[in-house]
Amino acid sequence: MKEHANYIAGEWIGSDFRPNINPSDISDTIGLYSRATEVEIDRAIEAASAAQPAWAALPAASRANVLDKAGSIILERSAELGELLAREEGKTRREAVGEVLRAGQTFRYYANQVMQSMGEHYPSSRPGVSIDVQRRPVGVVGVITPWNYPIAIPTWKVAPALAYGNSVVLKPADLVPGSAWELASILHNAGVPAGVFNLVIGSGRLIGARIVESSLVNAITFTGSGAVGNHIAGEAIRNGNKRFQLEMGGKNPLLVLDDADIDVAVQSALDGSFFGTGQRCTASSRLIVQSGVHDEFVEKLTAAASALVVGHALDESTNIGPVVSEDQLHQDLDYIAIGKAEGAELVAGGQTVTRRTEGFFLEPTLFIGGANDMRINREEIFGPVSCVIRVDDYEEGLALANDTEYGLSTGIITQSLARAHDFRTRAQAGIIAVNQPTAVTELHVPFGGMKSSSHGPREQGPDSRDFFTTVSTAYTVTGY
Numbered sequence: 001m002k003e004h005a006n007y008i009a010g011e012w013i014g015s016d017f018r019p020n021i022n023p024s025d026i027s028d029t030i031g032l033y034s035r036a037t038e039v040e041i042d043r044a045i046e047a048a049s050a051a052q053p054a055w056a057a058l059p060a061a062s063r064a065n066v067l068d069k070a071g072s073i074i075l076e077r078s079a080e081l082g083e084l085l086a087r088e089e090g091k092t093r094r095e096a097v098g099e100v101l102r103a104g105q106t107f108r109y110y111a112n113q114v115m116q117s118m119g120e121h122y123p124s125s126r127p128g129v130s131i132d133v134q135r136r137p138v139g140v141v142g143v144i145t146p147w148n149y150p151i152a153i154p155t156w157k158v159a160p161a162l163a164y165g166n167s168v169v170l171k172p173a174d175l176v177p178g179s180a181w182e183l184a185s186i187l188h189n190a191g192v193p194a195g196v197f198n199l200v201i202g203s204g205r206l207i208g209a210r211i212v213e214s215s216l217v218n219a220i221t222f223t224g225s226g227a228v229g230n231h232i233a234g235e236a237i238r239n240g241n242k243r244f245q246l247e248m249g250g251k252n253p254l255l256v257l258d259d260a261d262i263d264v265a266v267q268s269a270l271d272g273s274f275f276g277t278g279q280r281c282t283a284s285s286r287l288i289v290q291s292g293v294h295d296e297f298v299e300k301l302t303a304a305a306s307a308l309v310v311g312h313a314l315d316e317s318t319n320i321g322p323v324v325s326e327d328q329l330h331q332d333l334d335y336i337a338i339g340k341a342e343g344a345e346l347v348a349g350g351q352t353v354t355r356r357t358e359g360f361f362l363e364p365t366l367f368i369g370g371a372n373d374m375r376i377n378r379e380e381i382f383g384p385v386s387c388v389i390r391v392d393d394y395e396e397g398l399a400l401a402n403d404t405e406y407g408l409s410t411g412i413i414t415q416s417l418a419r420a421h422d423f424r425t426r427a428q429a430g431i432i433a434v435n436q437p438t439a440v441t442e443l444h445v446p447f448g449g450m451k452s453s454s455h456g457p458r459e460q461g462p463d464s465r466d467f468f469t470t471v472s473t474a475y476t477v478t479g480y
């Protein structure tokens with residue numbers, strides 16, 4: 001079985017290897033992946049620190065070439081990389097290939113951004129002085145990513161980091177090292193100079209923590225759970241006041257009004273709640289439905305959820321792949337038990353299912369009769385579990401939608417332009433979806449949330465520049 005090492009200073013280095021298991025079929029081992037040692041992590045960080053100044057000093061067009069080439073390789077290999085991603089994470093082949101294409105396009109987008117303005121020139125209030133606001137790289141960026149988007153999330157952090165002249169140490173989620181390893185190999189083939197990009201594989205507690213603590217790392221960009229994000233925030237401040245950016249959980253609502261197109265409402269709820277096995281930070285798990293359409297919505301959504309085919313991620317007929325791991329499956333089942341105990345009524349799913357292969361298969365699960373203060377409506381479950389909450393009117397629905405510690409995405413289904421406009425103004429979330437699923441992102445516009453969902457500048461689009469560059473204002477006396 002192939003051994004996949006860490007990528008450090010342009011070389012493949014590793015000694016201790018562990019299997020990467022397919023959640024659709026636990027007898028399928030995807031490959032052996034390294035566990036980086038402390039010495040290896042430190043080498044990666046030192047290499048990144050040593051290589052960064054020359055990378056930043058390259059003509060911007062040279063950096064753009066590397067990013068563009070990486071994007072092209074990803075796009076050319078999308079079928080194969082998609083299959084690997086589906087095998088290691090469990091999302092369907094269609095979803096996985098879509099994620100890979102997004103990653104390729106993201107590299108191309110930042111290849112272009114490299115050539116955009118990196119500052120502004122101002123006149124001065126004094127004679128003979130010019131003022132230049134310059135965008136400069138932050139330095140060495142530690143990138144720590146979750147398992148649910150094994151190639152898209154590393155890419156939307158790594159591509160802008162490199163574009164703006166930083167070097168990178170990537171620590172991917174331990175459950176999905178395969179896609180990150182391919183990303184390293186692609187960057188290598190695209191000609192990234194040794195040390196500019198480094199990959200260290202292994203546990204967050206060891207590797208992630210060591211990156212956050214290192215005095216040579218200038219910034220941390222993290223996506224994952226709130227608990228880990230908050231811990232990283234403290235450590236980043238304690239260890240040299242590092243810059244940090246955190247993208248964390250969500251408990252995203254979808255508000256369905258009486259005037260909704262009911263088929264759009266059902267399809268948006270189905271997609272938002274269950275596609276990607278519900279393992280999306282932008283998934284909708286609170287379906288807040290006005291009384292006039294409540295019964296019809298519940299009846300149609302229950303039928304649609306029950307008709308979804310759960311199975312092996314690579315089977316043609318599969319709509320919903322497995323849960324990513326046994327631990328996550330237990331978490332989902334615990335929350336289903338909690339929902340029942342809290343008095344919500346289970347109308348679809350709730351059970352694990354057996355398939356031709358042994359995997360972590362869970363039925364799409366729908367509760368009704370929920371109250372917004374139930375734990376299943378306050379805590380992120382991160383599985384194919386959703387709950388309907390009935391409300392009498394728009395104002396009550398909006399208040400409940402906003403009544404959460406999170407603020408990543410939110411949605412409304414309505415045919416009223418006035419309501420849609422009001423919602424866009426008053427909904428407390430970084431992403432607002434009108435007449436579509438809450439899980440919507442395009443790569444050229446800002447992504448991120450409010451409240452406990454995010455900290456720091458937005459990701460993606462041109463806003464990435466705010467995190468991956470630092471501003472210095474140069475005052476130059478030009479005339480004596």
Ligand code: NAP
Nearest residue numbers: 145146147173174203204208209224225228247248249281
């Ligand atoms: P997680 O457990 O917080 O892990 C995220 C990453 O942090 C992993 O690489 C993890 O390593 C690492 N880590 C763990 N402990 C660490 C420590 N002490 N120091 C440094 N790094 C550490 O999250 P997850 O379970 O992978 O992903 C699910 C979560 O991600 C959900 O809450 C979801 O909402 C969130 N998410 C948010 C967004 C967004 O953009 N807002 C997008 C996707 C996912 P290990 O792999 O070893 O655990």
Ligand code: MG
Nearest residue numbers: 147173224225
């Ligand atoms: Mg985890």
